[in-house]
Amino acid sequence: MRSGFFNSDITGYNDSGMPIFDRAEDAEFFAHFFKSFFTNGVYPNPSSNLQVSIQEGMNVKVLPGLCLIEGYFGWEDTERVLAIQASESLDRIDRIVLRLNLADRTIDLYVKKGVGATNPVAPEITRPLPNQGGDIFELGIADIFVAKNTTSITQQRITDLRLNNELCGLVVQTVKGIDTTTLFQQLQGQISENMELIQSALDETLAGDIISKLTKDLNKLVIPTTAIWTQLTSSNASVEELENDPNLTYPWFTEVLFNCTENDYIELQPNIPTSELGIAPFNYSKPNKLRIYASDNLTGKELKFMVCRKTRKNEVI
Numbered sequence: 001m002r003s004g005f006f007n008s009d010i011t012g013y014n015d016s017g018m019p020i021f022d023r024a025e026d027a028e029f030f031a032h033f034f035k036s037f038f039t040n041g042v043y044p045n046p047s048s049n050l051q052v053s054i055q056e057g058m059n060v061k062v063l064p065g066l067c068l069i070e071g072y073f074g075w076e077d078t079e080r081v082l083a084i085q086a087s088e089s090l091d092r093i094d095r096i097v098l099r100l101n102l103a104d105r106t107i108d109l110y111v112k113k114g115v116g117a118t119n120p121v122a123p124e125i126t127r128p129l130p131n132q133g134g135d136i137f138e139l140g141i142a143d144i145f146v147a148k149n150t151t152s153i154t155q156q157r158i159t160d161l162r163l164n165n166e167l168c169g170l171v172v173q174t175v176k177g178i179d180t181t182t183l184f185q186q187l188q189g190q191i192s193e194n195m196e197l198i199q200s201a202l203d204e205t206l207a208g209d210i211i212s213k214l215t216k217d218l219n220k221l222v223i224p225t226t227a228i229w230t231q232l233t234s235s236n237a238s239v240e241e242l243e244n245d246p247n248l249t250y251p252w253f254t255e256v257l258f259n260c261t262e263n264d265y266i267e268l269q270p271n272i273p274t275s276e277l278g279i280a281p282f283n284y285s286k287p288n289k290l291r292i293y294a295s296d297n298l299t300g301k302e303l304k305f306m307v308c309r310k311t312r313k314n315e316v317i
Contacts, residue, residue, distance in 0.1 A: 002029065040139060041169035042067045042098075042162050050076065050162070052096050052142035054155050058084045060144060062096065062109055068171045069100040070137050074107035082111050087150045090116030091281070095123050095161075096142040098168075103135040116148070125167060140167035145281060149247050156244070156265055156282055221268065223292065223303040227254045231297070241284065250280035250293035258290040266290055268305040277303065 008021035042049045042065055049065030061081050067074040084094055092114040100107050112123045122143045128134030145157040161167045232241065232251045242248075260266060264285045270277055278295035285291075292303075 038068055038071075038171050039169060039174055040069050041171045042139070042141065044170045044172075050098070050141055051160065052144075052158055054153055054158065055081055057152050058086065060084060060096070060142075060153055060158065062141075066171075067098050067107065067139065069098065069107060069139060072100055072107060074098060074100075076109070080109055082109060084111060084144055084146060084153060085113055087146050087148055088116045089148055090118065090120070091148050092116040092120045092146050093122040094144045094146055095125070095140050096144065097125060097138040097140050099126075100137040101135055114146070139169075140164070147245065147281075148249070151246065152243065154243055221256065221258060221290070221305040221307055223254060223256055223298075223305075225300050225302045227256065227299070229254045229294070229297050229299050244282050245280065245293070250278070250295050252294045252297050253291050254298075255286070255289045255291050257288060258285075259288065260285045260290060262286055266307065268292075268307060270303060270305050279303075
């Protein structure tokens with residue numbers, strides 16, 4: 001059994017004249033020790049630890065921070081700028097990772113380029129298979145949606161993965177580890193229950209009627225067949241719309257009532273694949289309204305979405 005840590009006695013000297021210690025241990029032993037107490041991930045404080053945000057053009061920046069991977073400690077003490085490769089004729093998703101490389105004895109930041117596709121997916125992170133050795137272990141800290149033919153990255157195109165326990169997670173004690181996925185589901189359930197109570201209390205009132213329309217179901221959004229779809233052109237599109245879609249690949253839009261503000265970011269999942277509907281991977285929030293974009297005029301079609309996430313813009317997700 002290997003054990004430690006003990007003071008060593010010198011039992012002899014090697015051919016180079018260096019002492020031989022009877023209780024010497026290597027970095028792997030120390031890493032295994034720390035791994036038994038702490039989980040993989042980024043440190044929770046401050047909340048900006050290794051956060052990815054826009055820089056300029058096709059660059060993103062990673063804020064200073066600390067991480068722990070398989071018992072090995074990583075510290076980025078300066079703001080790092082990472083270049084995202086130029087967009088192509090199809091959308092793609094790139095992934096920013098923290099990579100432990102045991103062969104090189106390093107932890108560093110890398111951009112894993114995705115594959116262009118009509119419905120792109122992020123590249124997989126690399127980790128050793130169970131019960132098998134391997135030199136590479138990665139944590140995914142952000143996904144970057146690279147729209148086709150674009151020349152810049154906007155904050156809405158960055159998905160923060162740091163709280164995703166499967167891809168990254170927070171460094172916590174193993175004996176009191178927090179599974180944020182379960183807590184998030186519980187929180188969502190409590191919010192839904194509270195909204196039902198509020199809606200019941202406001203029934204039969206004008207305020208209740210308005211709020212029930214805006215918050216009828218926090219997890220669902222429906223675009224009726226009577227929705228009016230309007231075509232965007234370079235002359236009537238806003239600056240932000242042209243930044244998100246410079247070639248107006250999704251020139252049709254409609255607006256629906258939704259409980260949000262202009263500072264909210266809403267992540268939607270349609271009940272039909274986006275490739276079949278031509279729905280844009282982005283939307284635009286306004287006070288109590290959400291603007292949905294599509295590649296074609298969808299007048300007469302009922303569309304249903306699951307609201308996956310609602311956050312404040314530029315906020316850690």
